Amino acid sequence: MVANKYVITLLGEKDHGKSTFIGNLLIATGTVSEHRIKDAEKYAKSGRFEPAYILDSFPEERSQEMTIDTTRAEIEQDGNIYEFIDVPGHLELIKNMLSGASNGDLAILMVSAKSGEGFQPQTKRHIFLSNLLGINAMIVAVNKMDLSGYDKDIFDRICSEVKLYLDAIGFNKPLHFIPISAYGNENIVSRSDNMPWYNNKPMFDTIREFASEYGHGDTPKIKGLRLIVQDVIEDNGKSIVFGQIYSGTILVNANVRIEPTGSMEKVLELHAKGKATDSAEAGTNVVIKLEGTGFVKRGDIITDGSGSSMLKIKAKVFLIRQLDVVKPQKLVFKFNNNDLVASAIVPKGSISPETGIYGPAGNILYENTSALVDIHLTKPYLVERFEDLRELGRFGIFEGNDLIGIGVVV
Amino acid sequence: MIQQDLDKLEEKSVFVLREAKAKFKNIAALWSMGKDSTAMLALARKAFLGKVPFPVIHIDNSIDFPETYKFREELAKKWNLDLIVVKSEIRGELSGFACCGSNKTDALKKLMDERNFDALIVSIRRDEHGIRAKERTFSPRTKDFKWEYKDQPAELWGNYSSKMDGTSHLRVHPLLDWNEIDIWNFIKKENVPMNPLYFAKDGWRYRSLGCTHCTVPLKSNADTIDKIIEELETTKTEERSGRSQDKEQEYTMARLRALGYM
CATH class of the missing domain: 2.40.30.10 (Translation factors)
Structure with a gap:
């Protein structure tokens, strides 16, 4: 059986609980071995084990109690793989945040309900960036409810602040709000008794629902051929072109156009998945043979004639x-x-x-x-x-x- | 463990291998004769019209298993590999940090100085270790071979880092997204020749292969690829639990990798 894989990126300000959330979810789902927990325990600064240490595996990340670089962790459940991308929340580490967040289809936004933390400018930047990069849906986790008296008013206030902001930037993707305590494992895999006013599913169930509905990548609207050239080798007066198809289909014997030069060429041979073939589709790496040399190079795009430079x-x-x-x-x-x-x-x-x-x-x-x-x-x-x-x-x-x-x- | 979509994994990794080949003039791959680097070579053959188009390097500390040496010779011949064997100088301890940290890394440094490789393909996977999960697909190493893990370059989509001043070479990691079970599915599908030590004999098998001093077999009856896949579907044991403990602790791994270990 082949798993569906869903890629979920964490967003939010530093210390709002992104790594703690994933760490505790990994423990609660039985994903992390005892051995790895014990290894992390040995390095606990205060002598107290932090679930974030499971993600923060660099020595400096543990001693400074902060995420420096992005990492990934998978949870397997019901034949699916949920891959969580943890990112640093610090302003100056936004390049590392982008290296991770640029890969996610879904987002979990962490907003701390603790007094003095709340909905921060850096949290807004993370939302703005992931909206720019085309996230499909977002779950807003209002975290640290245990440190704010499990107060529904605080939860409601943060939700409306977030909604107001999302409206302002034109974010119109599916959304869900949920009060949690990542550290205390409340509303993570099971409902918390401390928040009876929240009568919806806990985080992990919500994530799974969102994943199955909105977690399947994006279908390109462009139907024409777009083949990006990676490398060209000359062989006996012919060009052997290595590349990947981003959209459309390529057929053997078809005429294709090289962008940006506009040169028209015929596909003499086509190879994909290690063998010769008559056609190949989007997502496939191919090798094609074209008559002549000198008209195509790395970085060019091969099309079916649609589109222009x-x-x-x-x-x-x-x-x-x-x-x-x-x-x-x-x-x-x-x-x-x-x-x-x-x-x-x-x-x-x-x-x-x-x-x-x-x-x-x-x-x-x-x-x-x-x-x-x-x-x-x-x-x-x-x-x-x-x-x-x-x-x-x-x-x-x-x-x-x-x-x-x-x-x-x- | 559940299988990922092998076709998708392969396409992504083929793209990475071809990027590495196209971007750098002078590349090589590290080959330990283990399952991952051997699977990577099989994938390279698929990516490059049936031939591995770069030299493969074995850093030989002379204490690998006899089966491993035999497998190396057989496959190098069968696949017509441009094999470079570098003997590491054995100094002091022959295990753990000292061995992997200086003996192997020094030998690699020496070779890199001689051959000036711009990029080294290394078949690590994210699921093997917390530290390896932090790697980029293209990861620069400094002149003294250090991994500046506190300041890694941004990596967006299919656009990977180039060699800059101060970079000795880049490590290229085509298999980061693969899990252990995916490697075995690929081996099965492509009928990739394998080191016999992975298959159970008298109730024991090697799940992860290092050298004779730091690797121990695990209890297992999996003597075929199908049985290995079946075992991995249900196991709770970690892949590298048969590796020397002092090396596998995360801080040791962080120190080793910062120094240039794979």
């Missing part, structure tokens, strides 16, 4: 480092496996990730803000709107290996 991309970006669009910088826009260079970035408007409010844009795009921009490329390239084909509609903005921001084509 452009010099200007309209995008919505989120900056994790300040960007002065006038200052010359060696930025690369990393679309799938291709590095694109811009001749100009023209800001068209700003968006506050904390309020969702649009405003005018200046030449400086500030750290932890969002903006609408026109990106003028030095060479034409084929992209798609994010909502039409995710793989060709999202990008990272890098300086070397350093992430400056992320964006989607709008």
Whole structure:
């Protein structure tokens, strides 16, 4: 039997209980071995075992009691695999948060109900980012109810704050709110007696329901062929092209177009899954043989003739480092496996990730803000709107290996 | 353990292997002759039209099992592998931290200096260990081979890190998403030749293979691939429980991996 795999990312401010939640869920579901718990216990700083240590396995993460880098843990239940992506909540670790959160289909938002914690700006940024990256649904866990007297009013207040914010940024995905204590295992796998006013299912049941309804990736709206070229080898006057199909179908003997050059070629041979074949579909890695050489290279996109390359991309970006669009910088826009260079970035408007409010844009795009921009490329390239084909509609903005921001084509 | 969709796993890993090959001029793979790195080579053959297109490295501390050496020679011949065997210098202790930390890593460093590989394919999996779960698919190592795990580069979708100033090489991890049972399903489906030590003999089998000093067999009657898969579907024992304890504790693993261990 093959499992359905659901990928769920945690969101929220530091110390609001993301790692503790996953840690306790792993223990409660019998996923973690005694041996691993004992190993984690040995390093408990205060002599008290923290369930978060199961995820936070770096020495520094335990001694500082904080998550530094993203990690994953799987829970198997009823023939399904639920993969939880834990991410750091600290503002300065947002690149690590994105490395994890960019992979999830579903999100669990942790908001602490403890006095002085609550719905924080960093929590809003996490929601904004995962909304930008196309999360399908979200469960809002109001955590630390044990430290706020299991008070329904506090729960209700946080829920309405979150809803107000979600409306402001136009988040219209399926939602569920649930009061929990991650540390005390309340409303995690079973209902808590301390919150009789919450008469719905506990977390794990809710996660499973959400997963089966909303956890199945995204079907691309683009039906035409989009094949991204990874490598080309020349062989006796022919081009052997290695690549992956992001949408559509490729057929042997079909005519295909190479973007951005526009060159038309015939598919002489097609290989997929280790053997020769007549056709291959989206999600498949292929090798194709084309007549002639020199017209196709790594980073090109092979199409069925639909779609065309452009010099200007309209995008919505989120900056994790300040960007002065006038200052010359060696930025690369990393679309799938291709590095694109811009001749100009023209800001068209700003968006506050904390309020969702649009405003005018200046030449400086500030750290932890969002903006609408026109990106003028030095060479034409084929992209798609994010909502039409995710793989060709999202990008990272890098300086070397350093992430400056992320964006989607709008 | 439940099986994942093998087809999806394979496609993702083939993409990673091809990215590594296309992105770097000079790559190699580490091959311990264990199930994971052997499965990775079988997958590379599928990805590259039937041939493993890069050298494979065995860091040999001379204390591997005789069966392992025999398996190495047979498969290297059968698959026409460009095999590089590097003898590690044996100093001091022949077990645990000292052995894996300096003996093996030093030998690898020396080879990397000689051959200037930009990237090394390493067949670790996230489900093996809490520390390995924190890895990126493409993970840079510094000039002195360190894994700067407190400051890893961002990794978004199919766009992986490049070699930068200060990077000696990148570790490429094509099998991160695979679980132990998926490896065995792949071995079964593709009929991948395997080291005989994995199969039970007189009630014992090796579930995870290291060298003779640090690995012990576990009680098992699984003497076929099907029986191994069946065993894994129900087991509560951890895969690496037959490995030397001092090495497997998380802090030791963190120190070892920071120094360049796999």
